[in-house]
Amino acid sequence: MFIVVGVTGGIAAYKSVHLVRRFVKAGHDVHVIPTDDALWFVGLTTWEAISRNPVTTSVHDDVARVRHVSLGQSADLVVVAPATANFLAKTAAGLADDLLGTTLLATTAPVVVAPAMHTEMWQHPATRANIATLRDRGVHIVGPADGELTGGDSGPGRMTEPDEIADIAMTVLAPKDLAGVRVVVSAGGTREPLDPVRYIGNRSSGRQGVAVALAAADRGADVTLVVAHVETEAAASARRHPRIQTVEVGTAADLQSVVGAAAVGADVVVMAAAVSDYRVAAVSDTKLAKETDDGLTLELVQNPDILAGLAAARPDGQTIVGFAAETEPDRERLLERGRRKRERKGADLLVVNEVGWSRGFEQPDNAVAIIGHGGHVVAERRGSKREIADALWDVVVTARRSRNARE
Numbered sequence: 001m002f003i004v005v006g007v008t009g010g011i012a013a014y015k016s017v018h019l020v021r022r023f024v025k026a027g028h029d030v031h032v033i034p035t036d037d038a039l040w041f042v043g044l045t046t047w048e049a050i051s052r053n054p055v056t057t058s059v060h061d062d063v064a065r066v067r068h069v070s071l072g073q074s075a076d077l078v079v080v081a082p083a084t085a086n087f088l089a090k091t092a093a094g095l096a097d098d099l100l101g102t103t104l105l106a107t108t109a110p111v112v113v114a115p116a117m118h119t120e121m122w123q124h125p126a127t128r129a130n131i132a133t134l135r136d137r138g139v140h141i142v143g144p145a146d147g148e149l150t151g152g153d154s155g156p157g158r159m160t161e162p163d164e165i166a167d168i169a170m171t172v173l174a175p176k177d178l179a180g181v182r183v184v185v186s187a188g189g190t191r192e193p194l195d196p197v198r199y200i201g202n203r204s205s206g207r208q209g210v211a212v213a214l215a216a217a218d219r220g221a222d223v224t225l226v227v228a229h230v231e232t233e234a235a236a237s238a239r240r241h242p243r244i245q246t247v248e249v250g251t252a253a254d255l256q257s258v259v260g261a262a263a264v265g266a267d268v269v270v271m272a273a274a275v276s277d278y279r280v281a282a283v284s285d286t287k288l289a290k291e292t293d294d295g296l297t298l299e300l301v302q303n304p305d306i307l308a309g310l311a312a313a314r315p316d317g318q319t320i321v322g323f324a325a326e327t328e329p330d331r332e333r334l335l336e337r338g339r340r341k342r343e344r345k346g347a348d349l350l351v352v353n354e355v356g357w358s359r360g361f362e363q364p365d366n367a368v369a370i371i372g373h374g375g376h377v378v379a380e381r382r383g384s385k386r387e388i389a390d391a392l393w394d395v396v397v398t399a400r401r402s403r404n405a406r407e
């Protein structure tokens with residue numbers, strides 16, 4: 001995605017460094033346009049280094065490429081953060097005396113604006129009128145938040161946190177092709193206790209499952225996300241989403257009961273969690289002590305296969321998706337394992353990826369094949385976990401549309 005980030009002259013400009021970083025890390029092509037005043041707060045070098053693209057404030061640079069309109073024309077999204085009162089006034093009036101102004105007039109992309117200023121300026125009738133004008137034109141206004149301001153005073157005027165701005169920006173961009181669809185997603189890795197302090201677990205960070213939930217919610221779905229020991233940052237981004245209800249679980253048994261209950265009214269269930277296949281036969285109430293020099297033998301019993309159970313009990317019209325992380329390096333054998341697993345568990349779709357000591361887990365990127373009915377590979381995608389999630393939803397939306405058309 002081609003994202004333009006406008007930065008105007010407010011102290012919150014330093015926070016937008018993180019915003020730009022988040023977009024870059026998610027794989028977007030980011031072009032920063034600071035105003036001259038913004039450069040008092042964060043310099044050009046920082047923006048170039050973080051965005052990995054040339055940065056200028058002037059309409060007179062790079063004239064051969066008609067930069068004053070080309071950035072706006074190429075943009076899929078424009079985000080302005082922080083947006084000062086002066087910027088809001090200029091934009092409401094359609095002024096174009098700098099590169100950010102010309103870009104905004106030249107773009108037809110969605111525009112997200114995160115105001116930041118002192119409370120009095122935010123509440124001034126002139127600013128209120130400018131905000132109303134921008135809203136009427138379809139500009140998405142994010143915040144400001146209520147909180148401590150630079151002068152030590154506090155009130156509405158603080159720029160919304162960059163992670164939240166990024167989340168909202170992604171929501172604005174997403175197609176709304178899952179509106180009204182009820183989705184259940186499990187994410188993370190279950191842990192089976194041995195005693196009050198130890199457990200058997202796995203390396204799943206839950207990032208892929210959370211990305212699946214966020215993508216669905218951004219596309220309009222109502223999502224129940226069941227998280228088992230998901231990495232903190234991923235869990236926080238899910239919790240911020242207004243269309244995601246998060247439920248925390250610990251063991252495979254917990255996961256089974258929560259997902260089972262949520263699945264009853266769901267249209268789509270995605271089991272992205274890494275579920276422990278075994279638990280210890282008898283959990284000790286006290287910490288296991290090392291009493292002899294001998295080894296330790298644990299008796300393990302099998303956990304139920306949650307995905308297979310859901311598939312067997314699925315109501316009419318429900319789509320069931322499984323994930324499979326395999327250590328098989330040979331592509332054909334990997335797909336064959338995936339085909340057998342999909343069949344065995346009765347899922348409609350199985351997302352297969354290869355994992356290893358340094359692949360798949362805890363990594364920002366993933367590479368997957370999605371196997372559908374008849375063992376067909378319906379999609380293959382390499383990219384960020386969000387891109388994989390969107391590829392999965394593209395497949396689910398198409399499958400549900402063609403089934404509805406047949407019915």
Ligand code: CTP
Binds near residue numbers: 272274325
């Ligand atoms: N799964 C589940 N319940 C289990 C184990 C796995 O619901 N007890 C689900 C996972 O959430 C995932 C899919 O099944 O969607 C595949 O998980 P995987 O661990 O690859 O399956 P296993 O049955 O454990 O296969 P293997 O024989 O490779 O261990």
